[in-house]
Amino acid sequence: MGLKLADAGIAPITRDDILGQVYEAAKSRLGIGGEELIEQYCTSGVERPGPVADVLILLDLLDPEDPVFTEHRRGRTVCTMR
Numbered sequence: 001m002g003l004k005l006a007d008a009g010i011a012p013i014t015r016d017d018i019l020g021q022v023y024e025a026a027k028s029r030l031g032i033g034g035e036e037l038i039e040q041y042c043t044s045g046v047e048r049p050g051p052v053a054d055v056l057i058l059l060d061l062l063d064p065e066d067p068v069f070t071e072h073r074r075g076r077t078v079c080t081m082r
Contacts, residue, residue: 018058019068025055038068 023034029051030037040046041056049056062068 013058013061015062015066018055018061021058022052022055025052042069 019034022037026032026034026037030048037046037052038059041059046052046056
């Protein structure tokens with residue numbers, strides 16, 4: 001019988017949970033949109049990473065091919081860092 005995540009006190013987190021936390025943190029802590037934060041993360045780096053470091057780490061849990069990283073905006077791929 002295998003160990004279940006709930007038995008170990010580990011709760012699964014969904015893509016929507018991750019993006020919700022990223023977008024909320026971007027707005028409440030930096031006063032910018034979630035898409036802007038993700039674009040900074042993927043390109044030049046986040047200008048002020050300290051206040052959102054906890055949610056930036058969550059982005060690493062997403063598949064590198066996730067649409068949030070690969071969608072095209074302004075004629076280029078958003079995330080070139082992954």
